Amino acid sequence: MRKSELTKQSLFRTAVEMIAREGFEATTMRAVAAKAGVAPGAIYYYFESKESLIQEYYRQSHADHIKALEGFLETETSFEKRLHRVVTSKIEVALPYKNMARALFRIAGDPASRLSPFSDESRDLRLEAVKLFEEVVRGSDSKFHAELAPMLPKYLWLYMMGVILFWIYDKSESSKNTFSFIDKTVPLIASLNDTIMSPLAAPFRKKIISLLKSFEPDLGEKAGA
Amino acid sequence: MRKSELTKQSLFRTAVEMIAREGFEATTMRAVAAKAGVAPGAIYYYFESKESLIQEYYRQSHADHIKALEGFLETETSFEKRLHRVVTSKIEVALPYKNMARALFRIAGDPASRLSPFSDESRDLRLEAVKLFEEVVRGSDSKFHAELAPMLPKYLWLYMMGVILFWIYDKSESSKNTFSFIDKTVPLIASLNDTIMSPLAAPFRKKIISLLKSFEPDLGEKAGA
DNA sequence: GGTAGTTTTTGAACATGTTCAAAAAGGTGC
DNA sequence: GCACCTTTTTGAACATGTTCAAAAACTACC
8 A cells, every 4th residue: 555655646746747847738648657657557547537637636736725724714813814815825825836727727617527626526625615715704703794604605715716717817927917816806805795784785785695695506515425 | 612611511510510419528520520421531621620610619609699689789779688688699599509618618718728719819709709799888878987888898798708607507407597697697787887887886986997907808909900 | 635733532640548458566364 | 485365557459639641533724
């Protein structure tokens, strides 16, 4: 069991490194195997396909994200700051692996793919990511509309997916635009959330909440475990 | 020149039909060629790749969309109704070809792909689609904020792309959810547009407009032609 | 209607993702 | 150390997207 874990890690790291450098298409399975010093078939003993390497990256990237946040959510109480940090660190963690994120989103675009972040197969990981936003909401000192609160984490997760999409398309130096996008949209979300509680927003409130409710995405939370 | 056009059309139709029925991956180029009665290599005389068939579909789908709208924009003047019809008919036209749209969005997810609707290569077609929304705005009797007006068409186009994405993920019977999504979001957009003009919205207005402005997507309008 | 040039078609060959039967390596109980 | 079983690795073979040199079909001109 020891040796094989090494082979798997070696294959994964080689693949990620090559894909990050040369892109997903340009990296052939044969080349990865060769560089890792094994036969081509070996990769398929550990990974079910080339695309599934992407899913493994998705998993690892989430773990890195959690680690990057270590301690933070236990001390900070401002909703805005919590959200800002969570989303920012997500991008920071992914920064060196834009090609992986690109490939991931290409798969994400196809709901039929078992590897999409929206697929059944990705459910556990997706729910774990949503949990992060539940924590963002729960641990903050902001007030949330009673009907909004339960769906907010999901929509915040979707917002983060949107930010990642923005980033993928962002060609600015060091992804500056993405960080500036976060800097501007997070306060907007926070202030929209505050505003929706105010009497001024009454005419909109009902409409928007019913809209959010009726299209609340099914991220799999109902299904068992 | 005549005969070859026939071959091309035959190949394209066969491919679209097979992909619509069986999916993009499941449809092999050899099978398309066989069904169209030509050698495998022939497809590559007319289409540069399997994925480029998707782009050809994208082109044709736009033409169908225009045709479906024939006359409408010349008579209707309500902004809300104009927007509603344009977006609804886009989906209606695409309805039988969900698999094509799926494949298109998988490509769209990768900004590096020359075939993405956001790529340089797709610029002309994309600008033509944005023009449709310029027409939606121009021919309506609604008032638009002076700074908002010039970017509105682009954002409406992006909204439509979002609707298509929603549709791709929509598993409801006859895509009911998508149409209901349109029914709810179009009035929301229209009323948000009205509200932004009202004094009540003053505190938000500046922020939102500056946000929209600074992240106005570059859809290629500046580049030549 | 035959010659020369162009367009279209062919099909074998190639690269790459993937499979799988067989071989090798590793582990366990004696 | 050996027999037996499991895990891991190999590499040839296969399917599919794609290329390309050669053949075929077509066109224009005399």
